[in-house]
Amino acid sequence: MxxxxxxxxxxxxxxxxxxxxxxxxxxxxxxxxxxxxxxxxxxxxxxxxxxxxxxxxxxxxxxxxxxxxxxxxxxVDPPCPVARPGGCGGCDWQHASAAAQRELKAVVVAEQLRRLAGLEWPVRVEPLPGGVLGWRTRVRLVVDGHGRPGFRAHRSHRVVPVPGGCPITVPGALDGVLAGTWRPGAELEVVRDAAGEVHVTELPPARDRRARPRRVAGSDVVTERAAGREWRLATHGFWQVHPAAADTLAAVVGEWAAAPGGGVAWDLYGGVGLFAAVLADQVGADGSVLVVEASRRAVADGAANLADLPQVRFATGPVDRVLARPDLAGERPDVVVLDPPRKGAGRAVVGAIAGRAPARVVYVACDPAALARDVALFAGHGYALTAVRAFDAFPMTHHVESVALLAPSPDVN
CATH class of the missing domain: 2.40.50.140 (Nucleic acid-binding proteins)
Structure with a gap:
């Protein structure tokens, strides 16, 4: 043997x-x-x-x-000197032209749909305005043993200092941060909002469990703008990092959702209600929009921002648990929008959505593998993929934002 x-x-x-x-x-x-x-x-x-x-x-x-x-x-030559082997792990494709980056991402999305969902689907990744540099509005840095801020190396805890700045971050956001000396082991969260204000929070090292985050600049509330509205939300709550992404995604969701006047719409993993605002305009005062979100702070911010839309209601908790509540058993949405985290929605949530038989499902995805897995799950419930759009919302990195439209297959009786 x-x-x-x-x-x-x-x-x-x-x-x-x-x-x-x-x-x-x-x-x-x-x-x-x-x-x-x-x-x-x-x-x-x-x-x-x-x-x-x-x-x-x-x-x-x-x-x-x-x-x-x-x-x-x-x-091409990378614009950042630490975007190299052994350097910063944040960017994957600085050595590729902008057009090549988008083509690589399109190949990945198509390959995941083919491998995990069994679909041959042409994909084109669309650029967002502003180019491939100076777009990132939300950044987390780590501090090395000498008090210098930087980014982690790829798949490592090693800190790579960036004294020359980060070319994909919006100009000016890191100026004060990189000039300072910080507590070794701390993390720094930096946000530049739509009003141009920079917010900086120092998070204590993980080993110091008694220390509290320290506000260094700005406040605990940021201002963002999208979908024709101004949003006030927690500084480090979820919001798209590319300044054009929220508006772009809201426009596609609105076009594909096409919620009927007086109808019912669900916005799952809804955050502060960006897509709910679009859906509320479609269903009107006689309709209903349910936002399901696990973060209590996001729900509080969303309820405050959408207080002028009484047709929008929020439910707090994991999506699978909320959809299993008895008080929602009889609700039949005309359209469902979902924007799950990187791991995707999964079998329970997909089954709960399909069991309500909505006419359309609009799926916003930050991970093409998770999207493909969930598309395959929807197919098992008789829902077919009818459209896909993908956007380069994270230039220089391998990440890509996709939106998929699903509808009951005509082959299902």
Whole structure:
């Protein structure tokens, strides 16, 4: 009987490889001696020298392209000096042109739909206004042992200082932060809101459980604008980080939801009610919009912001538990909008939505794998994907925002 030895730990080894197709997560796939190597800082078809950075055994390991031997036509010089192997882990595609970044993301979304949902679907990732730099309005930094703020390296706790700033962050947001010296181990949350005010909070090191967050600049309430409204919400509550994303997504949701006048709409994982505001305008005073959100602070902010819309009501709690409440058993929404966290909605929530038989489901997704898994779950309940739009709401990174429209399949009686 022949025993198969586990592969040796390749960490630190270098190989010349040809980078294959892009994979979800900001890397390309290569193969060495029968193993998959996920290579960051490469582009498809490039010949690179790859150094293994992480190997836990099994069928794959991770590597960085430490030298480019034959560059792809879409390769560019990264605008940030720490966007390199061993540097900041925040950006994945600074070495690719803007058009190439969007194409890579489109390939990933289409591949996830094909692999996880069994669908061949053409995808185009649309740019948002403003270009690929200077867009990020919400940033979290970490402080190293010398009191210098920076960002973590890829899949590491190591802090990479950024004394020259962060080119994807909105101009001016980090000026005062990077000039200061901070408590080692602390984290810094920085927000520049739509009014141009910068809000900075110092979060204590995890080891210091008795310390409280310290407000350094600004206040605990920010001002944002979207969907024709001004929003006041908790400084570090959820809001889209790209200044054009909230308006863009609200417009697509409104177009595809098309809630009828006097109808019923649900906004699940609704946050402060951005999409609920759009749905409320559609159903009118005689209609009803239910927002379900787990964060109590978000619900309080949403209720205050939408106090002029009595047709909107909020329910606090996990979506699966709220939808199982007896008082909602008889409610039949005409349309459901959901914007779940990165892990997706999952079997229970998809089943609860499909069981109410809405005419349309509008799904907003920040993770293409989760979207594809949930699309497959909806298909099991007789709902078919009818449209997809994707947006480059996180330029220079592998992240992409998608919106999908589902409706009962005509093949289902």
């Amino acid at each position: 022949t025993e198969h030895a586990e592969p040796a730990d390749w960490t630190g080894r270098r190989f010349e490889v040809t980078a294959g197709p892009v994979a979800h997560g900001g890397h390309c796939v290569a193969r060495v001696s029968g193993r998959v190597v996920f290579v960051r800082h490469a582009l498809p078809s490039e010949r690179v020298l790859a150094e293994v950075t992480e190997d836990h055994g099994g069928s794959y390991c991770r590597a960085d392209a430490v030298r480019v031997l034959a560059a792809a036509p879409d390769r």
